[in-house]
Amino acid sequence: MIEIKNLTKKFGSHVSLDNVSCSFKKNDSVALMGANGAGKTTLIRSILGYYHPDSGEVLINGSNPIKERIKVLQDISFVPQLPPPIKLSIQELMHYISVSANVEVELIKHYANEMKLDISANLSKSFFKLSGGMKQKLLIAISLAKKSSIIIYDEPTANLDPKARDDFYRLLRKNEDEKTLLFVTHRLEEVQELVNRQIYMDMGKIISDEIF
Amino acid sequence: MKNLYLIAYLDLKESIRAKWFLVYSLVFGGLIALFFIAGVTESQVMGFSGLSRLLLMYIQITIVILPIFILITTVRSISGDRDNHILEYMLSFPISLKQYYWGKIIGRFITVYIPVLFAMIIAIVYGAMKGADIPWSIFFLYTGLLFSLSSTFLGIAFFISSFVKSSEVALGIAFFIWIFLLAFIDIALISLMMQQRFNEGFIIFIAMINPMELFRVAAISLFDPELTVMGPVAYYILDLMSQRAFVLLSIGYPLLLGVLFAWFGFMIFKKKDLV
Ligand SMILES: Nc1ncnc2c1ncn2[C@@H]1O[C@H](COP(=O)(O)OP(=O)(O)OP(=O)(O)O)[C@@H](O)[C@H]1O
Ligand SMILES: [Mg+2]
Numbered sequence: 001m002i003e004i005k006n007l008t009k010k011f012g013s014h015v016s017l018d019n020v021s022c023s024f025k026k027n028d029s030v031a032l033m034g035a036n037g038a039g040k041t042t043l044i045r046s047i048l049g050y051y052h053p054d055s056g057e058v059l060i061n062g063s064n065p066i067k068e069r070i071k072v073l074q075d076i077s078f079v080p081q082l083p084p085p086i087k088l089s090i091q092e093l094m095h096y097i098s099v100s101a102n103v104e105v106e107l108i109k110h111y112a113n114e115m116k117l118d119i120s121a122n123l124s125k126s127f128f129k130l131s132g133g134m135k136q137k138l139l140i141a142i143s144l145a146k147k148s149s150i151i152i153y154d155e156p157t158a159n160l161d162p163k164a165r166d167d168f169y170r171l172l173r174k175n176e177d178e179k180t181l182l183f184v185t186h187r188l189e190e191v192q193e194l195v196n197r198q199i200y201m202d203m204g205k206i207i208s209d210e211i212f
Numbered sequence: 213m214k215n216l217y218l219i220a221y222l223d224l225k226e227s228i229r230a231k232w233f234l235v236y237s238l239v240f241g242g243l244i245a246l247f248f249i250a251g252v253t254e255s256q257v258m259g260f261s262g263l264s265r266l267l268l269m270y271i272q273i274t275i276v277i278l279p280i281f282i283l284i285t286t287v288r289s290i291s292g293d294r295d296n297h298i299l300e301y302m303l304s305f306p307i308s309l310k311q312y313y314w315g316k317i318i319g320r321f322i323t324v325y326i327p328v329l330f331a332m333i334i335a336i337v338y339g340a341m342k343g344a345d346i347p348w349s350i351f352f353l354y355t356g357l358l359f360s361l362s363s364t365f366l367g368i369a370f371f372i373s374s375f376v377k378s379s380e381v382a383l384g385i386a387f388f389i390w391i392f393l394l395a396f397i398d399i400a401l402i403s404l405m406m407q408q409r410f411n412e413g414f415i416i417f418i419a420m421i422n423p424m425e426l427f428r429v430a431a432i433s434l435f436d437p438e439l440t441v442m443g444p445v446a447y448y449i450l451d452l453m454s455q456r457a458f459v460l461l462s463i464g465y466p467l468l469l470g471v472l473f474a475w476f477g478f479m480i481f482k483k484k485d486l487v
Pocket of ligand 1: 015016040043
């Protein structure tokens with residue numbers, strides 16, 4: 001359960017989120033859409049507790065994601081818009097995640113396998129040396145292996161080939177039950193089957209919110 | 213705690229693979245090798261010879277170059293990870309900011325300290341094999357001095373890293389601090405002295421709050437317990453405290469300074485947006 005109350009976030013004089021209120025419940029699968037610069041990423045980062053809001057608040061199951069970040073993040077899986085240039089090897093990255101978030105490495109390998117990513121051939125390779133699509137596949141595998149009740153994807157399919165996209169949507173459909181799914185996308189037709197709610201943002205505001 | 217070790221361990225592994233670490237280790241190891249090749253241990257200057265003389269030269273050079281090495285390699289650690297969105301991903305896992313920040317510092321500390329220490333150990337071992345006397349007291353003093361020298365500049369570097377916006381600015385600030393501590397204070401102090409407007413005690417106080425100046429004096433203090441190289445300044449210092457107290461101060465104060473800077477950096481890191 002995510003509750004956003006009158007959230008405003010400014011960068012200098014630019015208002016990126018303008019008094020946004022909404023909530024996401026269990027079994028909500030949301031396509032979050034809107035033009036470039038509408039504020040989608042800013043909203044997601046606020047949910048993850050990365051931004052100190054200018055006013056308003058975010059509550060995840062009643063907890064503030066900044067003050068109780070460990071508790072909140074235990075229950076969130078997240079794939080960012082751009083895979084970061086992490087210098088750790090794949091093995092080290094998986095070690096980091098398995099220790100910090102209690103995720104089984106075997107499970108990551110399992111989902112990577114399902115995404116047609118051969119991890120064992122790349123274990124000692126630096127993460128940033130993988131191809132763009134391979135990076136995204138690994139991050140997706142990690143997000144699925146981390147059993148969270150909130151899953152947040154900020155355009156995770158940009159670099160995936162059509163085949164990989166299908167794999168991804170298939171896996172996601174299997175895993176979205178009893179969860180809250182937030183999916184930032186510019187291609188509604190792709191996620192149509194996956195979502196039951198569409199939100200449009202523009203200029204830092206939610207301009208439409210349809211449940212169907 | 214396990215997350216603290218985790219972050220430190222991974223940062224250490226990542227640094228050791230980095231090119232700068234190789235250069236860094238080669239510089240300090242190379243310095244020692246160069247001294248042996250140049251026959252520093254055989255020459256005699258000011259009555260010091262053998263390994264003592266070698267260690268003294270080593271630390272005098274290290275005091276100058278270690279700070280800039282630490283500043284340059286570390287000043288972008290937090291700000292760089294923020295810029296290229298590594299923080300955005302790594303901090304999406306349930307790890308506290310405290311564990312992340314201090315884990316990074318511990319990892320980085322080990323990375324910068326081990327090579328300078330190791331170079332000294334190599335010198336001792338090699339010297340011993342060639343039959344030189346081992347100056348243990350000097351070795352232990354320098355181990356302590358390098359420890360606190362590393363911590364001072366690591367603390368300053370993380371402090372800068374916590375608030376700067378761009379890497380260029382971070383580097384600029386790092387250079388400025390280094391030059392300022394290295395040269396400007398000396399020059400400024402001499403001109404203050406010449407003006408004779410302030411009493412000497414005050415000027416010495418200013419000199420001694422500069423960690424680099426303090427290290428320089430402390431490094432020589434074992435060879436020269438009366439601190440004669442410092443001229444009249446020595447009277448003020450030794451009037452104020454015993455030589456032993458001075459050595460403790462020269463290790464304790466910079467260490468404290470480093471921890472304080474690092475702590476301020478953490479406060480800023482916690483208060484600011486993470487991405
Ligand atoms: N750290 C920041 N500093 C300054 N401005 C920012 C920052 N982050 C976002 N903005 C601004 O906030 C606005 C919203 O950005 P945001 O990244 O949320 O857009 P978005 O909806 O995710 O767009 P896209 O579809 O291109 O990813 C933009 O105008 C952007 O320039
Ligand atoms: Mg975005």
